[in-house]
Amino acid sequence: MRDLFTLARWMPGLVSLLNYRRDWLTADVRAGLSVAAVALPVAIAYAELAGVSAVVGLYSCMLPMVAYALFGTSRQLIVGPDAATCAVIAAVVTPLAAGDATRHWQLVMTMTAMTGLWCLVASYFRLGVLADFLSRPILLGLLNGVAITIMVGQLSRIFGFTFDESQLIERLAATPDYLALVHWPTLGVSALTLSLMLLCRRFRPLWPSSLLALTVAATLLWLLGPNQPGIEVVGNLSGGLPEFQLPEFPPGLMRDLVMPALNLAMVSFVSMMLTARSFAARNGYDIDADQEFRALGVANLASAISQGFAISGADSRTAVNDANGGKSQMVSVVAAGVIALVTFFLTAPLQYIPSAALGVVLVMASWSLINLRGQWALRKSDMAAFWLAWITFVSVLFMGVIPGITLAVLLGLFQFLRNVMRPTDQLMGINEEGVVHTLGRNEEVKAIAGVLIYRFNSPLTYFNASYFKRRVLSLIGNEQAQPNCLIIDAVSCFTHQDISVMSVVGELHKELKRRGIHMVMAGRRSQMTHWLQQAGIRVGEEGILVYPDLYEALRMTRSYLVASSPDERQSRNDSAAPAGTGALRSEA
Template identity: 90%
Template sequence: MQDFFTLSRWVPGLVALLDYRRDWLTADMRAGVSVAAVALPVAIAYAELAGVSAVVGLYSCILPMIAYALFGTSRQLIVGPDAATCAVIAAVVTPLAAGDATRHWQLVMTMTAMTGLWCLAASYFRLGVLADFLSRPILLGLLNGVAITIMVGQLSRIVGFTFDESQLIERLVATPDYLALVHWPTLGISMLTLVIMLLCRRYRPLWPSSLLALAVVAGLLWYVGPERLSIAVVGSLSEGLPEFQLPEFPPGLMRDLVLPALNLAMVSFVSMMLTARSFAARNGYDIDADREFRALGVANLASAISQGFAISGADSRTAVNDANGGKSQMVSIVAAGAIALVTFFLTEPLQYIPTAALGVVLVMASWSLINLRGQWHLRKSDMPAFWLAWITFISVLFMGVIPGITLAVLLGLFQFLRNVMRPTDQLMGMNEEGVVHTLGRNEEVKAIAGVLIYRFNSPLTYFNAAYFKRRVLALIGEEKAQPNCLIIDAVSCFTHQDISVMSVVGELHKELKRRGIHMVMAGRRSQMTHWLQQAGIRVGEEGVLVYPDLYEALRMTRCYHTPVVTTEVADVVRGEA
């Protein structure tokens, strides 16, 4: 039993496969082949985006898919190359490689390995809570900015010229000057690819539109000859397993990859968890964020070992899996097997795929990431979230992908600190049935004469304790008649012992006592008594009164000498109800 528990903790996917049901096999085989059909062209296109050979995109699918199938907790999630991760890799590695293709590839592998190590470290320290660190509005702005950056970057490949500028805004400004350089045969191949994909999605939505489009244009170029039309193609690809390469660049370059790899790990994990959680909820099960962090780390290390690049959860391929009725992690293994078959034995036909067609595939994939309408609609529901999303979006467009992601992470941190340092708070009252509720939301809830019940909606710590004290004194000062008693809901804010907090509580108690106001703590009776005594604050008649909950505090505190709102409430407070 202990061995089984250990196995399920470290390789939950393997445990699920050991308990595999035979009646799932047909659906999983169908879903696996469908996923492979979608993943093949996308992986080749993303390899071009990352600046490495097309076959590297295939390497980045096989072992990572198998690794996630063994270590992941999601039954539907498919991992693989992702637009955002490839855009980040290209933005970091390209200037460091300085045009050296071998160094570029080695830097890509090194950054991928670092990303995996960051994920494993986060899993070890149980940092799966970081899945909620980048809020949805920030991630929405980030993905919209990355998608538009990719689309503009692929414009030159689609029409047959090369941008000299490296940043988005400069490219947009210079675009009119490049129109005379349009290569019409390349543009024609791009338009043919686009038309086939759109027709396929319109009339045969279950077919792999990108694979079909690439097959048609590759067949056309094979028949005509790409050299006759001067159209750039993928070119010959090596078959079989890649030869392992040790990095040959100066170790100092690795220092330049540490922080970008951390950013990449963060963004990849948050994006993956959004996809994994949505499909887990749809299929009625839960996933473990800490083990998902480990699975992502192992998958990235597997990609680095197989000389691939960083991967993440792929929402489009996960949707294909779910739409085809995939039941388990077996889908990933079947898809990996199908991609391996092509990689090791069928790479020759891939050499005729035009790079312009890959640009169209990337544009279509990026188009599916764009949700500017959802970003704009945030203004109706959450104005701070609206501004966070648009600041992130504009930063990615104007500053670039890496600075934009760094800013997104900082915005997430600042948003968290703001919520903790300046949280919401409420005054509480009672309704006629004697139930404590927040004041102001319901006219039936009334304040209790002479009593102020206060709730601070954040854990108290050293950087918000002074604000807590100011809020309490400010609310007391706003009362028309000074209360006889202040009851603080200790459950919501006293979550851990903090000497700075206890010091502020002592100061607050002295100030309230000077004004003739009793200070009462409601909730966490044993802990609060122990913490107060350790801080040298008297507990009891001459000090802070501590009770198990709000209702006990209202019944037992001796400071109620004024009538309450109604007879029913008075009965409850006196314990006569």
């Protein structure tokens, strides 16, 4: 039993496969064949985008798919080459390789291995929460910028010329000058490929449009043979098992890959989790974010061992899987088997695939990533999210993919820090039933005379403790009549012991005591008492009062105020207190 628990913890996909149901097999085989039909042309196209041989794209599919099937928790997710991932790899590796194809490939594998290691480290430290670190608006702007960058970069293949410029804006500015260099036969193949893909998607949406278009284009060039009019093709591919090779370049280059690999691991994981969670919710099950980090790390290490490049969750192939009724991780195993069959025995026909057709496939894949309408619609719901998305988008376009991703990560960090350092807060009151609610949202909720109930909506730590103190004193200063007691909801903000926080609490207590205000903590009674006493802050009648919850604090505070001011008891009952406070007082 213990061994089974350990196996389920480390390889949940394997446990699922060991408990496989026979009635799933037909649906899984059908979905696996469909996924392979989509993955084959896309993998070849993304290999071209990453700057390596087309067969490397196939190597990047087989073992990673099997690895995820064993280690992943999503039944529908398909991993493989991804447009954004390949664009990042190309942007990092190309300048470091300096035109050396062998070094380029080795750097790609090294960066892939580093990405996998970063994912395993994150899984070990249970950092699956990072799936929520890059907010959706930031990721939306990032993917839109990457998609447009890829599309512009593929114009040279589609039209048959070569860009001299390396950055997007310069390429767009120079495009009119390149129109005179258009290679018309290449443009004709691009137009044929695009037409076939659009027609297939229009009239046969379930067919693999990219595979069909590439097959027709490759067949056409095969028929033309050596007489084909200067159209660039993939060329000869060496099938079979890849020849394992160790990196042969200065260690300094590896240092240049460490931080880009970290950025790539972050972006790949967040993008993968968005896809995995959406399909898990659709099919009625949950996924483990920490385990998904481990599965992504193992899959990337498997790709590096296969001489491939970094992979991520593939939303289009996952959608194909789901549309064809895939039930389990067996779909990935079937698809990997089909791709292996092609890689080892059927690579000869792939040599006739025109590069222009691959460029069209990449443009169409990138087009599916673009959601400028959704990015613009953010202005109606959240202006802060709107500006975050557009800043990220413009940064990717003007600064490049890597600086844009770095900025996206920093924006996510700054957004988190802003929410923690300057969180929302509320003053609380009670309604006629004696239930505590936020003041200002409901006219039935009334403040309690002489009592201020405060809630700080963030864990208190050293970098927001001073702000907490300023907010409390500011709210007290804004009251028309100074309260006799301040009740702080300790549950929402005192989540861990921090000596800096306790120091600020001690300062706040002294200031409130000087003003004649009693300080009360509500919630976490045992912890708060222990933490306050360790910090040398007195607890009890001469110090800070600590109660188990807000309602107990209210009852005891009201009783204390009534007992200490008997002359004002009747006036407070008649004029200030809602009906609910009477109920609270009678229970004390």
